[in-house]
Amino acid sequence: MSFVKSGLKYRTFAGGIHPLDDGKALTRNKREITAPLPKTVYLFMSQHIGAPAKPLVKKGDIVRKGQLIGELQGFISANVHASISGKVVDVTNLPLPTTGVKSPAVIIERTEEDLWVDGANVISDIDSISPGEIRKCIQSAGIVGLGGATFPTHVKLSPPKDKIIDTVVMNGAECEPYLTCDYHLMLDKPQEIILGLKLAMKCIGCKKAHIGIESNKEDVYRLFKNILADESDIKVDLMEVKYPQGAEHQLIKALLDREFKPTQLPLEVGAVVINVGTAFAIYEAVKFRRPLIQRLVTVTGDGVENPQNFMVRLGTPVKQLLEEAKISTNISKVIFGGPMMGIAQSNLDTAVTVKGTGGILVLKGAKQWESHACIRCGRCIDSCPYGLNPSELSITCEAKEFALALENNVMECKECGCCTYVCPAKRPIVHLIKFAKAEIAKQTAQRTVQSQQK
Amino acid sequence: MLNQTNNNLIVSASPHIRDMESIPKIMWGVVLSLIPAGIAGVFVFGYYCFYVVFLSCITAVVTEIFILSLRKLPVLNTIKDGSAVVTGILLAYTLPPGVPWYVPVVGSFFAIAIVKHAFGGLGNNIWNPALAARAFLQVAYPVIINSDWRTLEQHGAGKLFHNIAKVDADGKLVDAITRATPLAKEAGADMYNFAQLFVGNIPGCIGETSAIALLLGGAYLIYKRYIKWYVPACYIATVFIMVLILPSKAETAWAKNPFYHIFAGGLLLGAFFMATDMVTTPLTKKGLIIFAAGAGMLTVLIRFYSGYPEGVCYAILLMNTATPLIDRFTKPRLYGAKLRKGTECKKG
Numbered sequence: 091m092s093f094v095k096s097g098l099k100y101r102t103f104a105g106g107i108h109p110l111d112d113g114k115a116l117t118r119n120k121r122e123i124t125a126p127l128p129k130t131v132y133l134f135m136s137q138h139i140g141a142p143a144k145p146l147v148k149k150g151d152i153v154r155k156g157q158l159i160g161e162l163q164g165f166i167s168a169n170v171h172a173s174i175s176g177k178v179v180d181v182t183n184l185p186l187p188t189t190g191v192k193s194p195a196v197i198i199e200r201t202e203e204d205l206w207v208d209g210a211n212v213i214s215d216i217d218s219i220s221p222g223e224i225r226k227c228i229q230s231a232g233i234v235g236l237g238g239a240t241f242p243t244h245v246k247l248s249p250p251k252d253k254i255i256d257t258v259v260m261n262g263a264e265c266e267p268y269l270t271c272d273y274h275l276m277l278d279k280p281q282e283i284i285l286g287l288k289l290a291m292k293c294i295g296c297k298k299a300h301i302g303i304e305s306n307k308e309d310v311y312r313l314f315k316n317i318l319a320d321e322s323d324i325k326v327d328l329m330e331v332k333y334p335q336g337a338e339h340q341l342i343k344a345l346l347d348r349e350f351k352p353t354q355l356p357l358e359v360g361a362v363v364i365n366v367g368t369a370f371a372i373y374e375a376v377k378f379r380r381p382l383i384q385r386l387v388t389v390t391g392d393g394v395e396n397p398q399n400f401m402v403r404l405g406t407p408v409k410q411l412l413e414e415a416k417i418s419t420n421i422s423k424v425i426f427g428g429p430m431m432g433i434a435q436s437n438l439d440t441a442v443t444v445k446g447t448g449g450i451l452v453l454k455g456a457k458q459w460e461s462h463a464c465i466r467c468g469r470c471i472d473s474c475p476y477g478l479n480p481s482e483l484s485i486t487c488e489a490k491e492f493a494l495a496l497e498n499n500v501m502e503c504k505e506c507g508c509c510t511y512v513c514p515a516k517r518p519i520v521h522l523i524k525f526a527k528a529e530i531a532k533q534t535a536q537r538t539v540q541s542q543q544k
Numbered sequence: 545m546l547n548q549t550n551n552n553l554i555v556s557a558s559p560h561i562r563d564m565e566s567i568p569k570i571m572w573g574v575v576l577s578l579i580p581a582g583i584a585g586v587f588v589f590g591y592y593c594f595y596v597v598f599l600s601c602i603t604a605v606v607t608e609i610f611i612l613s614l615r616k617l618p619v620l621n622t623i624k625d626g627s628a629v630v631t632g633i634l635l636a637y638t639l640p641p642g643v644p645w646y647v648p649v650v651g652s653f654f655a656i657a658i659v660k661h662a663f664g665g666l667g668n669n670i671w672n673p674a675l676a677a678r679a680f681l682q683v684a685y686p687v688i689i690n691s692d693w694r695t696l697e698q699h700g701a702g703k704l705f706h707n708i709a710k711v712d713a714d715g716k717l718v719d720a721i722t723r724a725t726p727l728a729k730e731a732g733a734d735m736y737n738f739a740q741l742f743v744g745n746i747p748g749c750i751g752e753t754s755a756i757a758l759l760l761g762g763a764y765l766i767y768k769r770y771i772k773w774y775v776p777a778c779y780i781a782t783v784f785i786m787v788l789i790l791p792s793k794a795e796t797a798w799a800k801n802p803f804y805h806i807f808a809g810g811l812l813l814g815a816f817f818m819a820t821d822m823v824t825t826p827l828t829k830k831g832l833i834i835f836a837a838g839a840g841m842l843t844v845l846i847r848f849y850s851g852y853p854e855g856v857c858y859a860i861l862l863m864n865t866a867t868p869l870i871d872r873f874t875k876p877r878l879y880g881a882k883l884r885k886g887t888e889c890k891k892g
Contacts, residue, residue, distance in 0.1 A: 339879060423553060429560040431559070432560060435555070458554060463667035467822040499878050511562055
């Protein structure tokens with residue numbers, strides 16, 4: 091507030107939205123609590139973008155916490171580790187909560203004491219460690235972008251040689267409504283997060299870093315500012331409270347004032363973006379050799395009586411967390427992630443937490459909106475942070491005019507949902523664009539096959 | 545406990561929350577903002593005006609129900625959105641106060657059936673239904689719409705609300721309010737002072753008489769963000785400048801007075817309520833500014849150099865026609881697109 095009073099404007103970007111009630115108050119004062127150990131965990135081999143990991147265990151094997159059970163395949167992939175100690179009861183295909191596609195998973199039943207596997211949880215020296223060793227630690231710990239995109243972090247920290255990275259940008263925006271897990275992590279572990287950030291900087295070999303925090307988390311900002319008082323190379327700045335402030339493009343625009351196309355990566359403008367959760371995971375992996383087996387998850391919404399921030403082992407059934415948060419009887423929607431980009435779940439029996447799950451949002455009386463013809467009010471265009479014309483895109487995608495949609499940059503859409511949020515005609519714009527993108531991808535694949543056959 | 549709820553979970557694409565604004569909210573907001581101008585019209589011209597507005601709205605709604613059922617579309621929800629009522633009110637506001645009852649009925653039917661639904665219904669119409677219907681009526685009933693500003697008594701209207709200022713010492717109704725419009729070009733036409741123009745103590749169409757009532761409604765729409773402030777601002781500013789720089793052939797004293805041109809006639813009604821119609825105007829800010837400037841220029845050109853005293857209606861209709869073209873040339877810039885060109889240059 092002091093910033094507003096002094097007349098300084100917060101850093102931000104053009105477009106975006108902010109709901110009147112962002113739901114963060116539900117869990118703002120709920121400090122991290124550890125969820126009870128699950129009896130069974132379901133560990134998917136595909137909790138990241140890229141090739142699924144290869145299962146290394148079989149039915150009947152005894153595994154211990156932190157043991158490698160899925161090995162990364164190819165360049166863009168990530169390791170998967172056992173999150174509890176016990177017996178492998180099955181290796182089978184289960185529907186992924188993020189896509190619904192059946193995917194290999196390892197099911198472990200907790201039968202052993204909760205002890206780390208040999209080689210994990212040992213303190214190591216992080217002052218003299220080499221960049222190569224940092225990357226190796228991150229890779230073997232199976233760290234992926236914990237902001238939700240789940241891009242393997244060791245790949246992100248290995249930019250091509252011709253791209254010079256001058257700044258690591260750390261995302262402390264947490265712009266998704268309802269979620270507060272990053273806020274609590276920053277509040278509880280600021281030192282560790284900054285050490286993780288420094289390790290990432292060392293890994294890339296870049297000297298500067300810039301941390302962006304939304305102005306509704308001023309306490310965190312002051313905390314970071316104090317810790318970094320003597321460090322001129324790591325800047326901390328407050329940003330306007332606006333969705334999608336934490337997305338790579340908007341974060342880099344706000345902090346570094348650099349622009350790049352939606353389909354391009356931040357390294358095009360000499361930046362790498364990591365989430366605070368990822369930075370913390372990097373610290374844990376390098377300092378203590380602890381692989382990524384747990385994360386903070388906000389369980390919230392009007393469908394739970396006791397919203398909480400849980401420290402959750404990966405692969406924990408969502409039912410267990412919801413019962414812990416006292417779920418109401420008449421819920422109508424369960425969402426993995428935040429309300430803007432989260433994925434609605436169809437079956438609570440198979441839903442388990444994965445690396446990218448930062449929140450589970452439970453809603454009572456979720457509405458289904460009746461959509462109407464576009465009235466050309468232009469709100470979607472004003473809100474689109476990527477300079478697209480969602481109005482026209484939704485109409486062309488609905489009419490299956492894919493060539494026209496391509497001409498209007500449909501592939502550049504990041505599906506942030508701002509257009510759909512503001513639409514007074516309640517048009518399912520993101521849904522239509524997702525549909526068109528999938529159809530276009532299908533057609534392109536077919537065409538490639540046909541041309542190969544010729 | 546969970547099993548009971550498991551089967552009826554709603555699955556839909558993100559986002560899962562929506563803004564409170566909706567088409568009905570916007571449309572009924574516009575209706576609300578039009579009420580002050582209507583009250584001013586009834587106060588100045590008598591309660592017969594209320595019948596005109598009422599008749600126009602009822603015809604619009606009935607026509608909408610009829611066409612929707614013909615097209616086998618959901619009737620009730622569409623009626624509730626209020627768009628037909630907005631068209632009805634706007635059309636009535638562009639009519640002279642003493643029009644025979646069948647004029648708003650024919651106009652409203654034309655607006656909804658032809659201008660709106662023949663082109664696909666709300667969201668797909670090319671022209672503003674109310675304005676296109678007014679243009680139609682101008683051709684169909686030229687005498688009534690253009691020059692027949694007869695006294696209210698001649699149309700059988702009562703005197704219930706007629707303005708006290710219009711009654712002279714003997715209590716006789718002075719017919720100043722029913723003479724030619726303030727924008728009439730003939731030499732010797734009445735000129736009205738700004739207090740009259742501002743409050744609405746002038747002859748004219750039902751809804752355009754009171755500047756202050758229109759500004760009030762416009763301010764409400766801007767406050768609610770249902771219209772964009774720069775559209776009326778740019779429209780009015782363009783008229784102001786054009787009146788100053790263009791030579792006028794008219795011999796009236798006010799011919800080159802920009803303030804007179806803004807407050808007399810239908811400019812304020814057009815700028816705040818017609819040029820801001822979402823459906824028939826461009827999508828982007830740049831496009832809307834081009835639209836408003838174009839409408840402003842055409843308004844003055846018609847007022848100065850054509851046979852019509854008033855140009856707002858045709859100016860906006862012509863710009864409605866140009867809207868798809870404006871949209872094509874004012875596409876939003878893809879984020880980061882400039883940068884790509886820059887890097888290409890560097891590499892080259």
